[in-house]
Amino acid sequence: MSQALGIVRIAMAYAAIKLPSLYNRLSVVKRAFEVTDHTADVGIIAYGANIRQLFSNAALALSSLITEPENIKEKINRHVEIISEDRDSLLVEWLNELIYLFDAEHILFKRFNIENLRGNQLRAICYGENLDPLRHKINMGVKAATYHMLKINRASDGYEVQIIFDV
């Protein structure tokens, strides 16, 4: 029974990446991510059945802070490769790369295919489109993902991490 529940949770988390709007309408056990309160800034908690999904969900959480991901079309893609000191800082640098791509090149992403994530290395293809002010409502500017209280934790059914963004 618990194994079956675990599979459902994983499927739900997967659906969260593929179909965020549909996912949000469902009453589910666990979300892909949550937005948490932080007085000066904004925090998120991302979940994933595995590390790749955790990184993907954290990126989706970032997109959802900036705009509504369901309004982003998949028109272009960008290859991202990062080598970092360890897995925790890899996550921060991954998110900061996406923040950079939005701030400098005005690209919004909605889907993240993490092709490879081993140790302190990541290779991903990110799908999205250029910002169109007529279609994309920008909710907030994100300055950076911080290392504050950062720790990827092993949960009973996967992984979770809290990230504080400076906004």
Place this chain on the structure above:
Amino acid sequence: MPKWQGQFVKIDDYHWKIPQTYKEGMRVPGLIYASEEMLESIGEEQTPEQVANVAFLPGIVNFSMAMPDMHWGYGFPIGGVAAMSVKDGVISPGGVGYDINCGVRLLRTNLNEAEVRLKINQLLGELFANVPSGLGSQGKIRVSQKEMRELMIDGAHWAVKHGFGSKEDLDATEEGGRMKNADPGRVSDKAVKRGMPQAGTLGSGNHFLEVQIVKEIFEPQIAKAMGIEAVGQILVLIHTGSRGFGHQVCTDHLRVMEEAVSRYGIKLPDRQLACAPIDSKEGRDYLAAMACAANYAWCNRQCIVHWVRESFSKVFAKTPEDLGMRQIYDVAHNIAKIEEHKVEGQKLKVCVHRKGATRAFPPGHEDIPQRYKEIGQPVFIPGDMGRCSFIAVGTQKAMEESFGSTCHGAGRILSRHAARRSLRGKDVAQDLERRGITIKTGNTPSLAEEASQAYKDVTEVIEVCHQAGISKKVVRATPLGVIKG
């Protein structure tokens, strides 16, 4: 977030200590500027823990301090002040923050409330059209790579050279609007790419441009030296920083320091406090890049001030000179500076980190403009857009006690998220309008985040600094019109 479990030890009504014994690894005690009433809300979050964490940093002298507008940040608390000995201390990019040289610039005018209230909608419309603002806003000035390098070195001087404002503005700017150790070679291509299109923009979030009315003058002689003569006089306050350029500089160098921490054998309670010795390649590189970002911010505010003058000039059909639009001063409130201070009776070179804190040098200090030598350095403390702001001056007590620093604003009490949950931007705008404050913004929903309810009352904050003696209040001003990005 759980409550802070520690104890504040009372020194007097406005000074509270976190003893060095609170946490193993603290090199100095914590010092908190607050009234007894404020302590409860301060302890609601982990801000005091962050004050204690900063006390771990190598070379920190006297205290890890927090101003009364302190709130929970990441790594350093917002409102934090920490001075590290240049000889054996560290520099921490997190002690400056992502918005390097976020700061405020204040202009005086000859106009009075009645004249401006009549034309406030027209004026805000003109300002909104002239000063690029909002998320992802792009500047009206186009800089090439070469010009961007010059801008990083010359700061506000670059702007004046290109026709934005005058030399007189530079004299009324902290550091003369240019930090001298800037080295564009220490800045990444990414930062340059992020910064180029955003030069000369106000940005978004808590950044604003405010038309204010002088409401109360506490120190007429000091106010007069700043060109503030009467209640009802109109002022203009500009609050912005180094935009995406500064954010990327911080991101890049935090990464470098992250890797350096273990190499230098530094033990930290929070990774966001990543640092390196001031006298190391990593430390020097950061300071040189930080200076570029600080200069970018001063250039930014210098361009904006020019467009503010143009807008007033158009609406009131007079030259900026005839309108008396003189810059009072410009101060940074997110910055690290190498300064000389007295520590245990001896002169010591220290790197003062001010993260959400303002320099407040006393009368006679060599680093303040000649015209303010007798009164002390002007300090501007913006409140939220519905209440009021203060002008203060630096004091000798600040020099002796807080490394010449005081508070920087009101300080948040409600998260942005919580503010959006409980308030609607449209209602906030209507409420302000009823109270005679006109708002112009490109993002109405975000007004909820900046509503009065989201902030401490700045009057209490300034009162603590005044009573503690680290700044002296001079003028209280209220908003008449506000541009929010």
